[in-house]
Amino acid sequence: MANQFIYNSFQHSYAILGTGALGGYYGACLQKAGLNVNFLLHSDYEYVKKHGLVVESKNGDFTLTQVQAYPEANKMPACDVVILALKTTQNHLLPQMLPHVVKDNGVVLVLQNGLGVEDEVAKIVGAERVMGGLCFLCSNKVAPGHIRHLDYGEIKIGEYAANYQAAGITNRMQQIAADFELAGIKMELAEDLLLARWQKLVWNIPYNGLSVVLDARTDELMSNPDTRSLVEELMWEVVNGAKSCDRIIPQNFVETMLHYTNKMKPYRTSMKIDYDEKRPLEVETMFGNPLRFAQEKGANLPNITMLYQQLKFLDSRNCN
Numbered sequence: 001m002a003n004q005f006i007y008n009s010f011q012h013s014y015a016i017l018g019t020g021a022l023g024g025y026y027g028a029c030l031q032k033a034g035l036n037v038n039f040l041l042h043s044d045y046e047y048v049k050k051h052g053l054v055v056e057s058k059n060g061d062f063t064l065t066q067v068q069a070y071p072e073a074n075k076m077p078a079c080d081v082v083i084l085a086l087k088t089t090q091n092h093l094l095p096q097m098l099p100h101v102v103k104d105n106g107v108v109l110v111l112q113n114g115l116g117v118e119d120e121v122a123k124i125v126g127a128e129r130v131m132g133g134l135c136f137l138c139s140n141k142v143a144p145g146h147i148r149h150l151d152y153g154e155i156k157i158g159e160y161a162a163n164y165q166a167a168g169i170t171n172r173m174q175q176i177a178a179d180f181e182l183a184g185i186k187m188e189l190a191e192d193l194l195l196a197r198w199q200k201l202v203w204n205i206p207y208n209g210l211s212v213v214l215d216a217r218t219d220e221l222m223s224n225p226d227t228r229s230l231v232e233e234l235m236w237e238v239v240n241g242a243k244s245c246d247r248i249i250p251q252n253f254v255e256t257m258l259h260y261t262n263k264m265k266p267y268r269t270s271m272k273i274d275y276d277e278k279r280p281l282e283v284e285t286m287f288g289n290p291l292r293f294a295q296e297k298g299a300n301l302p303n304i305t306m307l308y309q310q311l312k313f314l315d316s317r318n319c320n
C-alpha cells in the first residue's frame, strides 16, 4: 500500500552486503531517495568505485555516479540497518562480516530466499538484532555495476524472535518500511516471519527446483500439463511442511501463486541462472532447511526430498 507508513524524520544509515541483483537494486533506490547507503562490493569494487552504479528498471533507468563502495565489510561504518543480500552460499562469511557492520542498536535485515538464515544470523548478532524480508523481485546483475530490474519489487518484512515465534508488528519495522516506501518500494508488514517464509517457498521450491532439473523457464513449466501438475503437487507439499510447523497457508494461496506465474513474463529463475553460470546453488537454505524443519516435526515431504537430492547431485557435478 503506497504511503502506508508515516515517514520518521530520523533517517537510518544502510549497509548493503552483496551489491548484486537484489542488493544493488534496493540499495540504489534507497540512495536515490536520499538515504545514506554503504555498499559492499566484490569482483566489481574498482569498477563501481570509479563509475558508480547503473540501474535499468521498468520504473525508469537511473545512474548513481558516486556510491560509498567498500571492498571489505570491516572497512564499512557501523550502520542502523544491514541488508543481507549475498547468495546464501556465501553465508559462511557472516561471522566475520556482521559484528562490525551493525550498530549496537541496529538490525540485520535478511533479504535472502529460503528458510533458517535468521537463526544463523541471530547466533552472531543476537535475536533482538534480526529481521527478515521476502522480496517479490525479478532482477539480474548483467555487467559490473549494472543491475537490470525486470519486474515486481515488493518486500514483506517481519521481526525475528527465537525459534521463529511470531513477533508482531514493531515500530522499527514501520520505520524501515517508511525508508523503502520513500524509495518507491512497496512494503508489507508480516506479523509472523515463519509463515511469510513458508509462503514464499510455495513459489521458490517448485519453480527454482524444477527449472534446474528440467532445464526450463517458468512459462514452459506452466504450459505442459505434466510439469504444471508437478508444480502444483510440490506447492501442496510446501503447504504441508508449513502445517507441520503450525503455520496455516490458506487454501487459495496455491491458486494465487499459479495465477501469478501464468501472468509473469517467461522467467529463468535465479537458481537456473546460477546453474547456467556454474555458480553454487542455494540448495540448503531453499530445500534442505525447509525439509529439516518439517522432518523435526515428523512430516515427510517425498517430492521435495527427491528434488533436493537431484539438485544436490547436479550442484556437486556442476561446480567441480
Ligand SMILES: NC(=O)C1=CN([C@@H]2O[C@H](COP(=O)(O)OP(=O)(O)OC[C@H]3O[C@@H](n4cnc5c(N)ncnc54)[C@H](OP(=O)(O)O)[C@@H]3O)[C@@H](O)[C@H]2O)C=CC1
Residues within 6 Å of the ligand: 017, 018, 019, 020, 021, 022, 023, 040, 041, 042, 043, 044, 085, 086, 087, 088, 090, 093, 111, 112, 113, 135, 136, 137, 138, 139, 140, 141, 270, 282
Ligand atoms: N535477484 C532477484 O530478483 C531475487 C533474489 N532473491 C534472493 O536474494 C539473494 C541475493 O540474490 P541476487 O542478488 O540475485 O544474487 P547476486 O549474485 O546477483 O548478488 C550477490 C552479490 O554478492 C556478491 N558477493 C559474493 N561474494 C561476496 C563476498 N565474499 N563479499 C562481498 N560480496 C560478495 C556478488 O559479487 P560478485 O558478483 O562480484 O561475486 C554479488 O554481487 C539470494 O538469496 C536470492 O535467492 C530473492 C528474490 C528475488
Ligand SMILES: CC(C)(CO)C(=O)C(=O)O
Residues within 6 Å of the ligand: 113, 135, 136, 137, 138, 152, 203, 204, 267, 269, 270
Ligand atoms: C517469484 C520471484 C520470481 C519474483 O517475485 C522470486 O521471488 C524469485 O525469483 O525468488
